[in-house]
Amino acid sequence: MSAPALRAIFDRLLAAHGPQGWWPADGHFEMMVGAVLTQNTAWTNVERAILRLADAGLLEPRPLLDAPVERLAEAIRPAGYFNVKARRLQAFTRWYIDAGGFEPLARVDTGTLRSRLLAVHGIGPETADDILLYAFERPVFVIDAYTRRIIGRVGHDVEGLAYEALRALFERELPADVALFNEYHALIVRHAKTHCRKRPVCAGCPLEAICESAGTLG
DNA sequence: ACCCAGGGTCATA
């Protein structure tokens, strides 16, 4: 997978879908809360949950942490997995408050910050990288199932590549540019909503010209 | 009715 190939994908996605303006959140803490809530969950459901958190006065670190976990779970109910996510949100918020909030963390180097995020219960690789890129504005490329699927469609074998290997590939081939990584991941998610979903669907797909499955699958 | 969504943890082999 070469740098020009990754550029070509990005250029076509941007031309087709336009800038996505991620991450949709009011402030860093809300962004991080959203990252946990959106785990394996449609964003529309996350939006409802965030509105309910705001209505309940729980969309700030101290209130969220101090609330009974049952009350927090009820507030985020529309996001699904609400019992699991309520615990994860409090685990994360405890870590966040203990660290002194955003400003002290913003001074930690990216590698250390990533390790510290991954040590928090409920924060895995993708959620950690979402937070690093979209809240702390570090040049970390977020990998998800869509990334594998789309890169696979263009004819590159990334089936066996582990998360870290695929992330290393993107970060090696592309310049360490926060704005680029921000837009690229957002475009991949945006693209997946309307393309490359079932199997074929390549009719009218902006990647059609460079999609190897265009002839065989549809 | 079935499938999937802007994943991660935990138990098991």
Place this chain on the structure above:
DNA sequence: TATGACCATGGG
């Protein structure tokens, strides 16, 4: 290390 079970709502 590599699977499988589990978590749960809402839209197509």
